Every structure is written in structure tokens, then in C-alpha cells.
Amino acid sequence: MDVEKSKDVTIQVRNVSKSFRIYFDKGHMLKEKLLFANRNKYETRKVLDDISFDIYKGEAVGLIGINGCGKSTALKLLTKIIYPDTGIINVKGRVSSLLELGAGFHPDLSGKENIYINASIFGLKKYEIDDKLDEIIEFSELGECINNPVRTYSSGMYMRLAFSVAINVQADILLVDEILAVGDAGFQSKCLQKIAEIKKQGTTIVLVSHSMNQIEKVCDRCIWINNSRIAAVGETNDVTQKYIEYIEETERKKLAARHINTSETFNDIDMKEESKIRLLSVKLLDINDNEKKIWGIGERIAIKLDFASSIDTTANLRFEIMRADGILAYADIYDNCGRGYLLKKENHFCFTIKVLNFLAGKFFVSIYAENGIGGLIGSLTPFAEFDIIDDSSRYGVAKIDCECIMN
Amino acid sequence: MDIKEIYAYREMIFSLVRRDLKGKYKNSLIGFMWTFLNPLFQLLIYTFAFSVVMPINVENYYMHLFVALIPWIFFSACLTGGARAVTDQQEMVKKIYFPREVLPISFATSQFVNMLLSFLVIFVVLLLSGIGINLQAIVWLPIVFLIQYVLALGITMACSAISVYYRDMEQIFGILSLGLMYACPVVYSMDSVPEEFKGIIRLNPMTAIIEAYRDILYYKNVPNMSTLMNALVWATAALIIGCAIFDWLQRRFVEEF
Structure with a gap:
């Protein structure tokens, strides 16, 4: 700790608390506020409770925690989008956030004109933008399209342009919220590379993510927020380890509770509040269309999934298969060749694992419906589980072709 | 309020003004001409009403009206449209930090630029109609512009902040704007107001400004100093109150959306 004290504190958070008013039935009109005074009842929910931490210049810090734990609120407090009820926050230097990509974009103006608007919102002067312009255009990979109106862009192009501006703003502090899950794999790795580069230049980075993988790749230190308080602070690996153990424990409890109620489907999955999708039914079918729970290596699983969506929207689907010990075994985004899937009231999907190459273990399947720029529409976590058994001597994560020959 | 930060x-202010002016007419048939056409149509309608149907006895009535109408449209846009200056940008406000004052400032500024463009038409009409321009009077015009801009800024600050909390204020501001227009010598002349009502009319913050514009452009006189001082006091008061209201309300903007 003594070594850290000698470093410059870039972000100082002292005894910060923040509550939100949750209105039961909120009226936005003067008329409503006057006539229905009793409708303005609200309860206060404490989102952050006496939080204190320091972030030092040039370090990358991860904020982790389950949904609704207050980590996004913490990030918003750092950007001064909202103000704390009590406590002090000191932030030194220019802050750029990847919270909102494409702020202020006007669809009828060209990509280039929008770069100027967007960058100016981050507080850049015109000459600074002039200097950065070529770099931004090059990073966005838009080429000649930069002179076309933004409304002609695909969601991927839009995202790339917005990301390029945000990341090329020479900020002292970069705040990233769950954004690296967007774009194709190539662009994603480019972004991670860019973040590493920015970090090397001495920029302080605060990253909020659910992907422990990303957190471990990028962050030196980690802050785990749970139930409005800091649960752990320290070296990334130590904290993520504790967090994963905690998640596993709660997942296990949830599943145990569910098994008592219903063993067939997960109809009453306690959805996160904001989820706009709801499970209707799920079936795991083998190659002969028989339902099974226990599988062998190399089999084919067709996951027939029906779910309801409370809004009509286009979405990309992210499938995740998590092993019971918290290892993310597989994840991928399906975006219907860039067009996204049009979610309706009822949606029928079939997700097929053509060859099951995991080794023995218990696995949970989740999906996340996301909009084009990475915002979560809804999730089913987890909506199905399967067991793989294997009586051979091998163990680990996946089946790979190996042999051992003595010459 | 942190003026240094603003x-x-x-x-950002320049960008938003440019975006507003460029974006508004980008996909419309006659583009920027709308800036001129809207006031011209209003001019036509009021001129018909007040010089043909119910004649008001003023020489060159259309010009008498025109030099007041253009500044009035600017004021009225800030009062009613200003209500949306923050709420229309709520996605931006929710997700990103910038001094919130930037939004009302750029709204008022882009309306101001619109008015300046409309003044080009006023000059053209003044020259074509033979009324002409008095150079000694016209040098005072920038000062009146500045005073009106300060007033408009104060009004926009207050309206935009209050509307975040009460969304139907825009309707109320609309009615208020209509009422204020007739409580201000826009369509009539101050001389025709009965003596006992003059005091009330002068309480309208726009009265002194309209009179100054009319002095300079219609009567081709150097504006009355007491009129200018009157306007300046109103404008400064509006700006101080507007800023105070905005500063007080802006901390909880995000939580109100």
C-alpha cells in the first residue's frame, strides 16, 4: 500500500452514498403533479452506501458485480452525469466515456461532420479534432463512406465510427461500460489492443464488464461491488476469483430452489427487472428428436427455444454456455448476417451444438438479446442445463485430438 | 455555474448550432429558404389582418410590423422551443458529461443566427421600399441584438430546466407566448396604447427591445437611451434568474428522465 500512496490519485471517492427515488406511478405533467399528489409516492433505494476508493494515475481498474449492484451508478458518478447525495468525488483530468457511443450524431450529416459534433461533446477544440481526424477515420475502417450521411450506415459501421471517436479522444481517464461485446471479432480485438495502447500512454482506465476474461486481460486492480457496498478490492485475479466463487454459490442455490419447484422447464425463472424477454419453453433434443438430460461427448444437441418479447425490436443473440464451476465454456454472438433478428411477441429459435466437444461436467445455457450497439434488451440466464458424462480418464474443458507415441 | 468550463x-456549442442549422433543412425541398419563408408568411397574414381587414393607421404598416415581428419570432422560439432544449437531448444528457448549460446556450444561439439571417431580408426590403437605412442609427443595432440575445438566453435557461420536471410546460409557454405578443407593441404601435395601459405593456420584457428595433429601423432614429437601459435591465435580470433556476434544477436532470 505504501508504494501506491506515493502515486498520484486520479480518482478519489470518499464516503459516497447515492439513493434513487423509485416512483410507484410517476406523472411528468404539472397537471398530474397537482391533481394526483398521492401518485407521487416514492420509495428511496440506496444504490451506493458509503463507498470509498482511490484510483491511481495510469492504472486500469475493473468494476465488477451482479446486475443492479450499483457499478454503473458508480461509473455515472465518476463522469458527473449524476451527483452523489453525500460524500466527495474528485476526478483529475479529461474524462472520456464509452458509455454512450454516437452522442449527438445527426443522421442526415456525413460521418465526417458527425465526428466533429461527437468529439466536441467530449470537450475537444476544433484544432484538436483536426489533428485527430485522419486517425479517427482510419481506425473506423470506413474509408470513402466517411462522406456519406450517417443514416446510410449499417449498425456495425455506425458503431465503429462512434467507437473510433470515443477511443481516439485523448483523455486522461477512459471509462468503459460493457462495450467491448460489440462489433465483429476482428474489430473487438482491435479495440482491446487500442485500450492496451492507451493504457501504456498513461491513461487511467475504469472498465465495467461481466466478462471476467476481459477484466483479467485489461485490469491491474479490481473493485467488486455487492449490495451497494464494496465487497472486495485488490489484485484482479484475487477479486475475480472471489466473485466467481460467490456467483457459483448463488447460482447453485437458485438452481437447487428451482429443482424443487419444477424439473421440466424453467418457467418461473426470476428474470432481471429490465429483461424484455421471457421464456416460454425449452427442449433439448438429440439427433432422434428425443429429449434428454444427460449426454455423451460427440453428441448433437438441438436446443429448441421459444420465448416471448414484450417489445418488437431487432436484436442480436449472444449464447453462452457456462460450466458449473464458473468457466465460460463457449460464447458467440449471432446477428443474422448483420441484420439482427426481428423479435416479436413469440419467437422460436433452434440453437444446435453440432458436435458436443466439452468434457464431463454440468453446463448452463444462457442467452442475451442485445441491440446493435451492445445494450441489453433482455436475457434468459440460465434457461437450460445439461450434464455430460464420460467414463474415460480424460478431464479438462474440451475434447481435443491428441495422441502419444513413443518412438 | 462554471463559466470557464462552458x-x-x-x-460543442458551435457544433450543435451548426448541426441544428445544417441538419434542419438537409432533407427538405427548399432547404434554407424555410428560414425566410416562415416569417414572410406570418408577415403576409398579419399585414392582411391589420392593414386590410382591421386597418391600423400607421404609414408603411408592413415595415412597422416586419421589424418587430422578426425579433418577436426569435423570442417566442426561445420561450416555447426552448422548453425542449434539454428534454430533446435526454439520451445525451443521460449518458455523457458536459456542462448542461451548453444545451440552452446552443439552442438560443441557433435561434439567434436564424434571426440574423432573417434580418438580411429586412435590410433588402428596407432598401427596396425606399425607406432606406440611417447609418447613424444602424450602428446601435448590434447592441440591441446583444441585449435581446441575453434576454433570450435567460428565458431559454429557465424554460428548458423547468420543462424537465413538468413536461406540459411547453403548452403553457405556448399560451404565454401568444398572450405576451399582444401585450407588446408588435402588431400595433406604442402610441395607440391608452395611457393607463402603457405601464402594464412596459412590464413586458420584450417591449423595450421591440421599441428599440423600431426606432432604429422604422423611424431611422438613434434609440432612446432610457428604452435601451430598460431593455438591458430586463435582459440582465432574465439571465441571472434563468441561470439560477437552471443551476438549481440541473443536478437531478438525469434522475427525472
């Missing part, structure tokens, strides 16, 4: 974000 100054640091000046590029």
Missing part, C-alpha cells in the same frame, strides 16, 4: 466546451 468556455472550454465552446466547440
Whole structure:
């Protein structure tokens, strides 16, 4: 700790608390506020409770925690989008956030004109933008399209342009919220590379993510927020380890509770509040269309999934298969060749694992419906589980072709 | 309110003004002409009403009206449209930090630029109609512009902040704007107001400004100093109150959306 004290504190958070008013039935009109005074009842929910931490210049810090734990609120407090009820926050230097990509974009103006608007919102002067312009255009990979109106862009192009501006703003502090899950794999790795580069230049980075993988790749230190308080602070690996153990424990409890109620489907999955999708039914079918729970290596699983969506929207689907010990075994985004899937009231999907190459273990399947720029529409976590058994001597994560020959 | 910080974000103000002016007419048939056509149509309608149907006995009535109508449209846009200056940008406000004052400032500024463009038409009409321009009077015009801009800024600050909390204020501001227009010598002349009502009319913050414009452009006189002082006091008061209201309300903007 003594070594850290000698470093410059870039972000100082002292005894910060923040509550939100949750209105039961909120009226936005003067008329409503006057006539229905009793409708303005609200309860206060404490989102952050006496939080204190320091972030030092040039370090990358991860904020982790389950949904609704207050980590996004913490990030918003750092950007001064909202103000704390009590406590002090000191932030030194220019802050750029990847919270909102494409702020202020006007669809009828060209990509280039929008770069100027967007960058100016981050507080850049015109000459600074002039200097950065070529770099931004090059990073966005838009080429000649930069002179076309933004409304002609695909969601991927839009995202790339917005990301390029945000990341090329020479900020002292970069705040990233769950954004690296967007774009194709190539662009994603480019972004991670860019973040590493920015970090090397001495920029302080605060990253909020659910992907422990990303957190471990990028962050030196980690802050785990749970139930409005800091649960752990320290070296990334130590904290993520504790967090994963905690998640596993709660997942296990949830599943145990569910098994008592219903063993067939997960109809009453306690959805996160904001989820706009709801499970209707799920079936795991083998190659002969028989339902099974226990599988062998190399089999084919067709996951027939029906779910309801409370809004009509286009979405990309992210499938995740998590092993019971918290290892993310597989994840991928399906975006219907860039067009996204049009979610309706009822949606029928079939997700097929053509060859099951995991080794023995218990696995949970989740999906996340996301909009084009990475915002979560809804999730089913987890909506199905399967067991793989294997009586051979091998163990680990996946089946790979190996042999051992003595010459 | 942190003026230094707002100054640091000046590029954002310019960008938003440019976006507003460019974006508004980008996909419309006659584009920027709308800036001129809207006031011209209003001029036509009021001129018909007040010089043909119910004649008001003023020489060159259309010009008498025109030099007041253009500034009035600017004021009225800030009062009613200003209500949306923050709420329309709520996605931006929710997700990103910048001094919130930037939004009302750029709204008022882009309306101001619109008015300046309309003044080009006023000059053209003044020259064509033979009324002409008095150079000694016209040098006072920038000062009146400035005073009106300060007033408009104060009004926009207050309206935009209050509307975040009460969304139907825009309707109320609309009615208020209509009422204020007739409580201000826009369509009539101050001389025709009965003596006992003059005091009330002068309480309208726009009265002194309209009179100054009319002095300079219609009567081709150097404006009355007491009129200018009157206007300046109103404008400064509006700006101080507007800023105070905005500053007080802006901390909880995000939670109100």
C-alpha cells in the first residue's frame, strides 16, 4: 500500500452514498403533479452506501458485480452525469466515456461532420479534432463512406465510427461500460489492443464488464461491488476469483430452489427487472428428436427455444454456455448476417451444438438479446442445463485430438 | 455555474448550432429558404389582418410590423422551443458529461443566427421600399441584438430546466407566448396604447427591445437611451434568474428522465 500512496490519485471517492427515488406511478405533467399528489409516492433505494476508493494515475481498474449492484451508478458518478447525495468525488483530468457511443450524431450529416459534433461533446477544440481526424477515420475502417450521411450506415459501421471517436479522444481517464461485446471479432480485438495502447500512454482506465476474461486481460486492480457496498478490492485475479466463487454459490442455490419447484422447464425463472424477454419453453433434443438430460461427448444437441418479447425490436443473440464451476465454456454472438433478428411477441429459435466437444461436467445455457450497439434488451440466464458424462480418464474443458507415441 | 468550463466546451456549442442549422433543412425541398419563408408568411397574414381587414393607421404598416415581428419570432422560439432544449437531448444528457448549460446556450444561439439571417431580408426590403437605412442609427443595432440575445438566453435557461420536471410546460409557454405578443407593441404601435395601459405593456420584457428595433429601423432614429437601459435591465435580470433556476434544477436532470 505504501508504494501506491506515493502515486498520484486520479480518482478519489470518499464516503459516497447515492439513493434513487423509485416512483410507484410517476406523472411528468404539472397537471398530474397537482391533481394526483398521492401518485407521487416514492420509495428511496440506496444504490451506493458509503463507498470509498482511490484510483491511481495510469492504472486500469475493473468494476465488477451482479446486475443492479450499483457499478454503473458508480461509473455515472465518476463522469458527473449524476451527483452523489453525500460524500466527495474528485476526478483529475479529461474524462472520456464509452458509455454512450454516437452522442449527438445527426443522421442526415456525413460521418465526417458527425465526428466533429461527437468529439466536441467530449470537450475537444476544433484544432484538436483536426489533428485527430485522419486517425479517427482510419481506425473506423470506413474509408470513402466517411462522406456519406450517417443514416446510410449499417449498425456495425455506425458503431465503429462512434467507437473510433470515443477511443481516439485523448483523455486522461477512459471509462468503459460493457462495450467491448460489440462489433465483429476482428474489430473487438482491435479495440482491446487500442485500450492496451492507451493504457501504456498513461491513461487511467475504469472498465465495467461481466466478462471476467476481459477484466483479467485489461485490469491491474479490481473493485467488486455487492449490495451497494464494496465487497472486495485488490489484485484482479484475487477479486475475480472471489466473485466467481460467490456467483457459483448463488447460482447453485437458485438452481437447487428451482429443482424443487419444477424439473421440466424453467418457467418461473426470476428474470432481471429490465429483461424484455421471457421464456416460454425449452427442449433439448438429440439427433432422434428425443429429449434428454444427460449426454455423451460427440453428441448433437438441438436446443429448441421459444420465448416471448414484450417489445418488437431487432436484436442480436449472444449464447453462452457456462460450466458449473464458473468457466465460460463457449460464447458467440449471432446477428443474422448483420441484420439482427426481428423479435416479436413469440419467437422460436433452434440453437444446435453440432458436435458436443466439452468434457464431463454440468453446463448452463444462457442467452442475451442485445441491440446493435451492445445494450441489453433482455436475457434468459440460465434457461437450460445439461450434464455430460464420460467414463474415460480424460478431464479438462474440451475434447481435443491428441495422441502419444513413443518412438 | 462554471463559466470557464462552458468556455472550454465552446466547440460543442458551435457544433450543435451548426448541426441544428445544417441538419434542419438537409432533407427538405427548399432547404434554407424555410428560414425566410416562415416569417414572410406570418408577415403576409398579419399585414392582411391589420392593414386590410382591421386597418391600423400607421404609414408603411408592413415595415412597422416586419421589424418587430422578426425579433418577436426569435423570442417566442426561445420561450416555447426552448422548453425542449434539454428534454430533446435526454439520451445525451443521460449518458455523457458536459456542462448542461451548453444545451440552452446552443439552442438560443441557433435561434439567434436564424434571426440574423432573417434580418438580411429586412435590410433588402428596407432598401427596396425606399425607406432606406440611417447609418447613424444602424450602428446601435448590434447592441440591441446583444441585449435581446441575453434576454433570450435567460428565458431559454429557465424554460428548458423547468420543462424537465413538468413536461406540459411547453403548452403553457405556448399560451404565454401568444398572450405576451399582444401585450407588446408588435402588431400595433406604442402610441395607440391608452395611457393607463402603457405601464402594464412596459412590464413586458420584450417591449423595450421591440421599441428599440423600431426606432432604429422604422423611424431611422438613434434609440432612446432610457428604452435601451430598460431593455438591458430586463435582459440582465432574465439571465441571472434563468441561470439560477437552471443551476438549481440541473443536478437531478438525469434522475427525472
